[in-house]
Amino acid sequence: MNKLILSVLCAVALCAAVVPCFADTVNGVLAEERVVNLPNDSGKWYISVVGNANDARYNEIVGWFSTNPNLKKLKDQVHFCQVTTDTAIYKERYAGNVKGLPTVRMQKADGRVVYEAAGKNIPMTAAGLNGALANGVYSAEGIRPVLPWRREMERRCPGPGPCPTPQPQPQPQPDPEPQPIDDNGPPNIDEPAVESAVQWAWLPALCVLGFLGGLAGAYGRQLYEKLHPPVK
Amino acid sequence: MKRLLCALVLLVACAGCEPHFLANTPIQQERPAVNVPKADRQSNWLGNQREGSCVHASMISLLRWQGRYRTADYWRRTYGNGEWPEHMAATLDREKIRYAHVTNGDVKFLEWACKTRRGAGITVMGGAHMVCLVHLDAKWAGLLDNNRVERIIWVPRETLIAEWKASYGWAVTPIYTPAAPLPQ
Numbered sequence: 001m002n003k004l005i006l007s008v009l010c011a012v013a014l015c016a017a018v019v020p021c022f023a024d025t026v027n028g029v030l031a032e033e034r035v036v037n038l039p040n041d042s043g044k045w046y047i048s049v050v051g052n053a054n055d056a057r058y059n060e061i062v063g064w065f066s067t068n069p070n071l072k073k074l075k076d077q078v079h080f081c082q083v084t085t086d087t088a089i090y091k092e093r094y095a096g097n098v099k100g101l102p103t104v105r106m107q108k109a110d111g112r113v114v115y116e117a118a119g120k121n122i123p124m125t126a127a128g129l130n131g132a133l134a135n136g137v138y139s140a141e142g143i144r145p146v147l148p149w150r151r152e153m154e155r156r157c158p159g160p161g162p163c164p165t166p167q168p169q170p171q172p173q174p175d176p177e178p179q180p181i182d183d184n185g186p187p188n189i190d191e192p193a194v195e196s197a198v199q200w201a202w203l204p205a206l207c208v209l210g211f212l213g214g215l216a217g218a219y220g221r222q223l224y225e226k227l228h229p230p231v232k
Numbered sequence: 233m234k235r236l237l238c239a240l241v242l243l244v245a246c247a248g249c250e251p252h253f254l255a256n257t258p259i260q261q262e263r264p265a266v267n268v269p270k271a272d273r274q275s276n277w278l279g280n281q282r283e284g285s286c287v288h289a290s291m292i293s294l295l296r297w298q299g300r301y302r303t304a305d306y307w308r309r310t311y312g313n314g315e316w317p318e319h320m321a322a323t324l325d326r327e328k329i330r331y332a333h334v335t336n337g338d339v340k341f342l343e344w345a346c347k348t349r350r351g352a353g354i355t356v357m358g359g360a361h362m363v364c365l366v367h368l369d370a371k372w373a374g375l376l377d378n379n380r381v382e383r384i385i386w387v388p389r390e391t392l393i394a395e396w397k398a399s400y401g402w403a404v405t406p407i408y409t410p411a412a413p414l415p416q
Contacts, residue, residue: 038332039407042347046412079409081299088271089296089411097415110259111413175302178330178408 043109043185046079047133050094051102053084053173058102061122061129068126074133076180077187078106084173104129106136108186114140137187259416264367264374264384266351266410272296273381274304279312286362287315289378290353291406293364298350298408303329315362317402330407337401339393342368345405349413351376352405359400365392 049065051058062082065075083090085101098105100118107113115136123129274292279285288311295304311323317335324331334341345352346368354365356375366384367374373392375385387395396403 038341038344039348040344042349048412079412081409081412083412087301088269089299092269092271093267093411093414105412105415107412107415109413111262111416112259113415116415173302175300181330181407 039181040183041079041181041185044077044079045109045114045186046081046105046107047075048081048083048094048105048107049102050083050090050098050105051085053086055102058084061102061104064126064129068130070130071126071133074130074187077184080176080179082176104133106133108140112140141186262414264376265346265349266294266297266364266366266374266376268293268297268351268364268366268376270381273376274308274378275381276378277312279314281313283313284361285312285314286378287320287353287404288312290362290364291404293376293378293381294351294353295406295408298406298410300406300408303327317400317404320404324404331404332407333402333404335400335402337397341403342393342396345403349410350405350407352403354396355399355402356395357399359402362402365403368392 047065049058049062051061053059065071065080083094085091085095098118099116100121102122103116103118104122105113106115115133117123117132123132272293274289274296276284276286276289288307292304292307295301295307307327315323317333321331321333332341342352342354342365345365352365353362355362361379363378363385364376365373366376368389371389373387373389375387375392377385
C-alpha cells in the first residue's frame with residue numbers, strides 16, 4: 001500500500017514539474033525563440049552604393065562587393081544598401097544629398113558619414129576602393145598607421161591585372177542576396193601590416209656607419225684629452 | 233626675450249588642442265526611425281474574398297524599406313485578404329522570407345524592431361487591424377496606417393503598448409537590410 005502511495009506521489013510530482021513546460025510551449029515558445037535569436041545589429045555601419053541601374057560603372061562597383069575578397073568581407077560586416085535612381089527611396093531620401101552618380105557612402109549607425117566619393121572621385125579599382133573605405137574606418141576609429149598597409153597591399157598586387165567585368169543585370173533586377181544575420185557593430189578591418197621604418201637592405205650599411213662613428217668618437221676623445229691635459 | 237617666452241608658452245598651449253567641434257556636432261535622429269518614402273507606403277486593398285489586406289500591406293511597406301522591392305511586388309500580386317499569425321508564418325516560411333514575429337505582446341520585440349530601424353507590423357483595434365510601427369522611443373510611438381498612408385500617426389508610447397497588448401500582441405517583420413540613415 002505504501003509503495004502504491006509513493007508511486008502515485010512520484011507521478012504527481014513529475015507531472016507538476018512537466019506541465020509548466022507545456023504551458024510555456026502553448027503560450028508561444030516559437031515566438032520566444034525568435035526573440036532570443038533576433039540580430040542585435042543596431043550598431044552596424046552602412047555602405048550605400050547609389051547609382052543608375054543601367055550605368056555600367058555603377059554595376060561594376062556593386063560587382064566589386066561580390067568579387068573582391070576584402071570588399072566582400074566588408075560587405076558581410078555592414079548593412080549593404082544598393083540604391084538605384086528609379087526608386088522612391090532614392091528620390092525622397094538620397095537625391096538631395098549625393099554629390100554625383102554613382103556614389104559610394106559609408107556611414108556609422110547614427111548616420112555620420114565616414115567616407116563618401118562620387119563619380120570620378122571613386123577609386124578606379126576594387127582594391128583602391130577597399131583602401132579608401134579602410135582609410136575611412138581607420139580615421140573614424142582613430143587607428144594608425146594607414147600608409148604601410150597600403151604599401152603592403154600594393155606590394156601584393158603590383159601590376160595592373162584583369163579588371164572585374166561588370167555584370168549586366170537583366171531588368172527587372174532581382175533582390176540582392178540577403179546579408180548574413182549577426183550581432184556585428186562597426187566593421188572590423190584587419191589590422192594593418194606595419195612595415196619597419198628601416199629597410200633590411202640598409203642594415204649592413206648602418207652597421208658600418210655606426211662602427212665608423214664609434215671609432216671617430218673614440219679618436220676625437222683621445223685627441224681632446226691630448227690637447228687639454230687634465231689640470232692636477 | 234619675454235616675447236619669445238610668451239610665443240613659446242602659446243605654442244605649447246596650442247599643441248595639445250584638437251578641433252573637437254566636428255566630432256561634437258549633435259546627431260539629429262531621424263523621426264520616424266523607419267521613414268518609409270511616401271511612394272513606398274503600401275495602401276490597404278480588398279482581396280478576392282472582399283477582406284482587407286492590412287497584414288500584407290504592412291509587410292510590403294517594410295519589405296520595400298528593407299530593399300526587397302521585387303519580393304514586395306511579388307507579394308502584392310500574390311497575396312491578399314485577412315491573415316492570422318500561424319497562417320502568415322506558414323506563408324512566410326513557404327516563400328523563404330527571413331522574418332521574426334511574436335504573438336505574446338513582448339515589448340522587447342518592438343524596441344528591437346525600431347532600434348534596428350526595421351520596423352514591424354503590429355496588431356491594433358483589438359486584433360482587427362495591422363499597422364506599421366515605424367518609431368518607438370521613451371515617449372512616443374509612430375504608426376504608419378495602411379488605410380491612411382499620407383502621414384505618420386504619433387501616440388504616447390504607453391498608449392500604443394496598451395493597444396497592442398489588447399490586440400493579441402502580434403508583431404511581425406522581415407529581417408533584411410534597412411535603408412541607410414540620412415547623412416549627418
